[in-house]
Structure formats: structure tokens, C-alpha cells
Amino acid sequence: MSRYICAYKFNIFNMKNNFVTNELEGKVAVITGAASGIGRATAALLYARGVSVVAEDYNPAVKEMAEEFPGMVTLVGDVTEEQTAKEVVDLAIKHFGKLDILVNNAGRIINKLVVDTTLEDWNLMLATNVTGAFLHSKEALKAMIPNKSGAIINIGSYACYFSFPTISAYSASKGALAQLTKTAALEGIEHGIRVNAIGVGDVVTNIINEHQENGRDFLAEHGKLAPIKRAAEPEEIAEIVSFLASERASFIVGSILMADGGISTIIQ
Ligand SMILES: NC(=O)c1ccc[n+]([C@@H]2O[C@H](COP(=O)([O-])OP(=O)(O)OC[C@H]3O[C@@H](n4cnc5c(N)ncnc54)[C@H](O)[C@@H]3O)[C@@H](O)[C@H]2O)c1
Numbered sequence: 175m176s177r178y179i180c181a182y183k184f185n186i187f188n189m190k191n192n193f194v195t196n197e198l199e200g201k202v203a204v205i206t207g208a209a210s211g212i213g214r215a216t217a218a219l220l221y222a223r224g225v226s227v228v229a230e231d232y233n234p235a236v237k238e239m240a241e242e243f244p245g246m247v248t249l250v251g252d253v254t255e256e257q258t259a260k261e262v263v264d265l266a267i268k269h270f271g272k273l274d275i276l277v278n279n280a281g282r283i284i285n286k287l288v289v290d291t292t293l294e295d296w297n298l299m300l301a302t303n304v305t306g307a308f309l310h311s312k313e314a315l316k317a318m319i320p321n322k323s324g325a326i327i328n329i330g331s332y333a334c335y336f337s338f339p340t341i342s343a344y345s346a347s348k349g350a351l352a353q354l355t356k357t358a359a360l361e362g363i364e365h366g367i368r369v370n371a372i373g374v375g376d377v378v379t380n381i382i383n384e385h386q387e388n389g390r391d392f393l394a395e396h397g398k399l400a401p402i403k404r405a406a407e408p409e410e411i412a413e414i415v416s417f418l419a420s421e422r423a424s425f426i427v428g429s430i431l432m433a434d435g436g437i438s439t440i441i442q
Pocket of ligand 1: 206207208209210211212213230231232233251252253254279280281282302329330331332374375376377378379380381382393
């Protein structure tokens with residue numbers, strides 16, 4: 175390859191690289207469940223790419239992110255409460271003047287057979303994994319509609335479509351999240367707002383730590399069932415959020431983008 179072609183390719187690569195890393199600069203994002211796992215990785219990535227981030231979590235540890243990422247605004251709040259959704263959108267507007275991106279990420283899982291699942295378990299899954307997304311989407315849409323642009327990204331699961339024993343409440347909540355995604359997408363696109371979800375497979379995070387010891391090791395091991403033979407790192411999902419928030423995803427509307435190492439190709 176001639177030196178000229180090498181230099182040309184290098185320049186193209188750099189142009190592309192700059193495009194990817196700068197494309198969200200100046201945008202304003204709210205991220206729920208930002209203190210850990212996928213939410214934290216997303217907050218860090220968007221921040222690094224010039225996004226003004228409001229990080230929300232009911233874990234007070236979220237406050238430490240304001241020190242680690244100067245300028246990041248934090249809110250300690252429960253995603254299931256209407257007041258939290260209003261407050262976090264108000265914070266984005268008060269500090270940064272607008273809202274461009276909402277990432278509905280906060281989530282929990284309970285592993286129990288249907289016969290062992292209590293009404294409390296059921297209500298907790300639905301409230302956290304879908305009602306929280308509904309409340310935040312409602313407030314975000316109200317803020318985005320006058321601007322005629324915006325992106326909402328819901329962190330779904332392969333359980334948006336598929337299930338297995340012990341995850342009835344979780345998969346019901348993620349199935350509902352998929353339908354919320356599609357409906358909000360149909361309503362949002364009229365106003366230039368794209369709503370999508372990511373059908374996430376196993377990711378090494380703290381999500382099952384409250385239920386079992388070495389939860390992260392379990393997820394890393396469980397990920398080997400997928401064709402890719404590993405679980406994802408949270409940063410890999412954060413990249414997809416960044417893409418869906420960007421203009422590169424301008425034609426993606428109401429999708430549940432599967433990011434699961436191929437597991438949904440082999441489970442039904
Ligand atoms: N890790 C996986 O294997 C996996 C697989 C599929 C989908 N997901 C989804 O990814 C999302 C993020 O989970 P994660 O794996 O990063 O887990 P995680 O436990 O590391 O992070 C979840 C965060 O959400 C917060 N949160 C939970 N309930 C909340 C509430 N009521 N109000 C405010 N914050 C709350 C937690 O405090 C935590 O910081 C969830 O929606 C989860 O369902 C994860």
C-alpha cells in the first residue's frame with residue numbers, strides 16, 4: 175500500500191473517530207440507575223463524549239459521581255416515584271437548559287418460581303422495571319416535544335421476548351417495557367423523538383448480588399451459554415446507548431436492538 179493511501183486511510187479513520195466521539199457534544203442526558211453497572215458505564219461514556227449528565231439512583235453512592243466527573247449533576251431518588259421523574263427532568267433543565275437523551279436503565283431482578291413469587295415481588299419488578307420507565311418517559315417527552323428532538327433508550331433484556339423458569343415477574347416487566355418502547359416510539363417520532371430499547375444479554379454487573387454470593391461470577395459463567403461464549407462488560411452496552419442516542423441511529427425507531435451475544439438466536 176502506498177504511503178499516500180496509508181495517510182488517506184489514517185485521516186479517514188481519525189475523521190470517523192472524531193465524529194463518533196464528538197457527535198453528542200453539547201447534549202443533555204438523564205440516566206437512571208446510574209450508580210452501578212450499565213448505568214454507571216453509560217454515564218461515564220456519555221460524559222467523556224461531552225454530554226452534560228444528570229445521574230439518578232436510589233443508592234446514595236450516586237452522589238460520589240459528581241466528584242469523579244466534575245459538572246455531573248446527581249439525584250438520589252427512587253425511579254418508581256412520580257416526584258423523582260419530575261425532579262430529575264427539572265434538574266436537567268435548571269442546570270443545562272434542556273433534555274436531549276433519557277436512558278431508562280434502573281432495574282432489578284427476582285428469581286423465583288411463580289408459585290413462590292409474592293405479590294410484593296411482582297409489584298416491585300413491575301414498578302422498578304417498567305413503571306419507572308413510564309414515569310420518566312412521560313416527563314422527558316414533555317420536555318423534548320417543544321424542541322422537536324430527543325432520544326429515549328430503554329435498557330431491556332432478552333426477557334423482552336424470551337423467558338425461562340424463575341423470571342416470571344422480571345420477564346413480564348421487560349415484555350411490558352418492550353411495548354412501552356414501541357408505543358412511545360410511535361407517539362414520539364411525530365415530534366422528532368426516537369424511542370428504542372436494547373435487548374441486553376448477560377452483563378457482568380451487581381444486579382444479582384442481593385440474591386446470591388458471587389453474583390458477578392455467576393453472570394460471567396452464565397454468559398458462556400450464549401454463542402459468543404461470554405458475558406458482556408457494561409461498557410459494551412454503553413456504546414450501544416451512545417449510538418442509539420446519536421444521529422447515526424436516525425432511522426431506528428421503536429426497535430428492541432438485541433445485544434445478547436446471540437443467545438436470542440437459540441432460545442425460544
Ligand atoms: N446485568 C445483566 O445481565 C442484565 C441483563 C439484562 C438486562 N439488564 C438490565 O440492565 C439494567 C441495569 O442493570 P445492571 O445489570 O447494570 O445492574 P446493577 O445492579 O449493577 O445496576 C442497577 C442500578 O439501578 C439502581 N436501581 C434499582 N432500583 C432502583 C430504583 N427503584 N430507583 C433508582 N435506582 C434503582 C441500582 O441502585 C443500581 O445502581 C436493568 O434494567 C437490568 O434489568 C441487565
